[in-house]
Amino acid sequence: MTTAAAPRNHAAWIGPLVALIGLVSYFALAVKVPALRDSAALNLALVAAGVIIAAWGVLRRPGWRSWLGLGGAVASAVLLAGYVLVLSKQMPVADAAPLVGSPAPPLVLPDQSGRIVDLAGFADRRVVVLFYRGFW
Amino acid sequence: MSVDTVEDNSRLAEGLGIEFPLLSDSGREAIRAWGLVHAGADPRGDAIARPGVFLIEPDGTVSWRSIPDDWRVRLRPEQVLAVLRSPR
Numbered sequence: 001m002t003t004a005a006a007p008r009n010h011a012a013w014i015g016p017l018v019a020l021i022g023l024v025s026y027f028a029l030a031v032k033v034p035a036l037r038d039s040a041a042l043n044l045a046l047v048a049a050g051v052i053i054a055a056w057g058v059l060r061r062p063g064w065r066s067w068l069g070l071g072g073a074v075a076s077a078v079l080l081a082g083y084v085l086v087l088s089k090q091m092p093v094a095d096a097a098p099l100v101g102s103p104a105p106p107l108v109l110p111d112q113s114g115r116i117v118d119l120a121g122f123a124d125r126r127v128v129v130l131f132y133r134g135f136w
Numbered sequence: 137m138s139v140d141t142v143e144d145n146s147r148l149a150e151g152l153g154i155e156f157p158l159l160s161d162s163g164r165e166a167i168r169a170w171g172l173v174h175a176g177a178d179p180r181g182d183a184i185a186r187p188g189v190f191l192i193e194p195d196g197t198v199s200w201r202s203i204p205d206d207w208r209v210r211l212r213p214e215q216v217l218a219v220l221r222s223p224r
Binding site: 031034037038040084088089091092094095096097098099100101102103104105106107109110111112113114115117119120122123124125126127128129130131132133134135 | 148
């Protein structure tokens, strides 16, 4: 039996490629689209499809290439799922944050031009205060 | 607001055309006072804010808040505007 004449096992490279696209496109593209960013469902579906294709490649034509392909696809799936389902939820509890009905804590900070802004100075209007993680 | 410096915020505000105050909490005083510290989340090991949005009434009380448990999930501008438009 010769393997040289065997048809190429396309699933062994298509599977990990689809999974890699699912992983990379989340950080490159989906994070800019709120609907795709919040649930990450499209990207999770892509990495899952990549794993299924690669697993099919292993079943159809077992060999080191197809196992390597499955390993690559699983690695992309684990990285994406680990980030969106586990890592990004690793935040301390915010039980010290002000509750609805309680007074807002002091907020006196410089704005983008260096001018000091005091929340207490807005007593004539409602104010939305947004805390972001930064590093833009 | 964020823990970014005034210089970083100045560049960002100019780039995005932001006219509302973009505050710099580089001393981490506000995130401590508001209970939104995410310790060690800065690449340099310092604390940053966990995302949170508050609506403050003219009398200084919090009338609405949103503190997501996942840092990927942020409130969208239209969601904040819907809260502002809803009857008090």
